[in-house]
Amino acid sequence: MNEDVQSGLTRLRDLHDKVNEADRVAAVKALYGRLRSAPLLVYLCADDDPICDAAIIAADLSDEEWIDVLPQLSTRGQEAVKMRPDLRPLASKMLNIHALDGDEPSEPLLFVEDAENDNLVEKHLEPKTEEASQISALVAKIADYQKKRSTDIPLRDLEHRSYFVDAINAINFETDDSGTIIWAEGPPKGAIVGVTIAEPTFDDGPGPDAYGAAAFRQRMPLENARMRLCGAPVVAGDWRMSAIPYFGEETGRFKGYRGVMRRPNAAEDAGHNDLDVERREQLQQLIHELRTPLNAIIGFSEIIEQQLFGPASFEYRSLSRTITDEARRLLAGFEDIDIAAKIDAGQMESLSGLTEPDWLLERLAQRLQSLTDSKSVDLRINKAEPVRSFALDSESVERIFARLLSAAIIACENGEELRADLRTQIGGQPVNYFSLSRPSRIKGISEEQLLDPSRGIDGDSSDAPLLGLGFSLRLVRNLAKSANGSLTISDDSIGLTLPAAATSEIGLRETEIE
Template sequence: MQFDDRLATVLRMQTGSVRAAHTQFRQLLDLAGSAPKGADDSQLETAYERLSVLSAEIPAEIRAMMVREPGLRLRNPAFVAYLASQEPQVAIAAMSNAQLTEDQWEALIPALPTAVRAHLRQRADLPPAARDLLALLGVRDLVLPQPADGTTVIDQPVTQRAKAPAPAPTASPVSPPTVSPARPQPPRDPIEIFLAEAAGSVLELDPALALAGEEGDGGIGAIVRRIEAFQRARAAAPPTPSPEAPRLPLGEQQDDELPEAPQSFDFITDADGRIGWADAAVAPMTVGMALAGRKPDAPARADAATLAAMRRRQPVRDGKIVLEGAPAIAGHWRMDAMPVFSSSGGRFSGYRGRMRRPAMAPAIEAASETPDSHADRMRQVIHELRTPVNAIQGFAEIIQQQLFGPTPNEYRALAAAIAGDAARMLAG
């Protein structure tokens, strides 16, 4: 009498490393897969439990590679069903490598999951009874059936088929019609039902496709005509831009009106007359602008009365000032401002005021302020000569006072005359 203790010996192995776990899993696959019908059920249950523990440690890809090995013997239907309930990789590998009889396949196929049945249909060595059982369960090959007479029909345009000559009718003796028994129709493929319903819903959504489908023949020609009808319908429909779509900075329609130019704004200056704060609408265009500037090309040019009041730290009432820059602030303004002094030391810290547009037209105001008189031109010339005249007066006084040594009386008299003329020019 012989005792087969191979399964018990493998179960007593210690798996302290990854290689040992792989070896035990491979041996349990072979022994459980080839276990005969009358094997010890207790040992098989222990083997299944041990396989479940090892499955948690070994990745599914590696276990699928072990199940797919050519030398593995998968002849036990119960163990094949156990592998079919594992991960998809392991189940597919088991279906590809299982070696069962026709009766065993017929008993196992109804218990398999649907996805596993679909993969099992791809095996070429399945018994005929197993294929018929899969067909009854709705598992079929996803290919087009061939005609019954074995001929291949090629889709042709309607015009070509219409021009084909019809076969001449041949006289034949009239025979009584024979009634053939009706053949049972095979169950319809669920995939065909789904495709037919999907085609109907598409035709309902797109009228162009529905019109194209009414032309008649099916096949590739009908599909091409439907695609062309769909493209024509989509090209004819006007595009509807989404409100969330980005807009290009150039070439787009201007639908936002420009903000209205401000008619007044408040401001605060520092001790030098430079704006340090203004209303938010004009702050980017006015902050940093010097209101007490005297240069002709300054961005802010005030009249003489306003400049004199600001120089003396006095209130400004209805002061005239011209601003240059952005169109929103460019032009003539009227300024009302009050000086601000610090509460601790009484030091002058700037002006706080408001600017407003004048009521009169800017052209009339500009014409009234144009300095065209002879006196104004002379004052402008004297202002331009003030800097060099100061230097001339200083050198004349040096000569007159003999600071660098004795000087003849004639030169001292000329220097005194030059100094006097310079003093009168500077006095204005």
């Protein structure tokens, strides 16, 4: 027995009194089908009867290993082995030969198969190998320890608290190319190593939701997929899993996933029944399945348009450009649905950070240029200096502004001018306020009508947002709300408020805007 195994078993012995029997049983049950260590099995069978029974059920040993380990098991363990329906003939015959009265044989025995008579034959051997002797010695120490231990030992050393009673809120993990978790940091290894993320969970077993399993099949990154773990209370229950695939540096071959699991927050758990959860999971899976072929279509269309594989006629290139634009429009719509579902589930969280207004305006100009050119819209944004940084991460800020301005540009007539102002309102909680003039085609329409998800825009249907103007505006409003901001609609303008940095280097030049 190597030093790591010896050290691990000794550690288990030291922690024995700090973990109650129910938790020990749950931890062993979590190893079902994955308990392949003979020394660990011998140790567990020396514990109380429920732990011994659970260990025998969880064990996965070969016939030869059973024959080797049976003489080392307690009487209870040997009796429990008899109840296993999958016990192979050699091990069964050995149990029939080996006396279960607790007496040790006077000298070691080896049971070998007599091929001619289809039976087991006893052979006397030299004393047991060093490994077997160490196992026996350890079992004897454990038995003696359990007889002599005091029932009122204080928990003096907090650094040696059992893993099974500590709270765990995050688990780092790594899988192999089949999706089986081969490494974990955080929980007891036996509670998660061996669990797969490749197959969706059934009944009460461990596994991911359909979205997570679909992402694995297509080697796509997954974000906040639901994952269920079983076993010890410290890990049992629902988790949220985010992970990315990794590939061999030299061969480029897929090797598995690396990621993290976390406990769902209150917003993700509260107020949503099982039916809602199932529908959101189905929606996420559908979106994921639709994105993949659309990305492939975009890729092939760009190949034709750019003539990467050879010359193509003008008609083919024009058609491929149209296909690319429509596919990207569909992708944008799917992304909006995905974001709306995440907001509804409480999974959309804006991250803290700082976003410079100049960077944002430059990014928006690049992102919206093709749209403003196609509509001949003159978008003018006046930045009323000084403007503080947004107190949000750049991705969240850009997402909110891009969706608002895209919907507004589409609602403009060709050749229309769209004006906007960006300024900082100083106060106890400073905010950046963005005021946008109403496009001509939505002037005189009430806020209730504008925010109606079924609301469209009169005109060319190819210009309209895939999911309607009402859906787009409601999405922007919910995104702003999730970032501690707001969206307001007046007769002449649309106002967007987002938190600004609490301090600024501009200092005395700032004046309060009423």
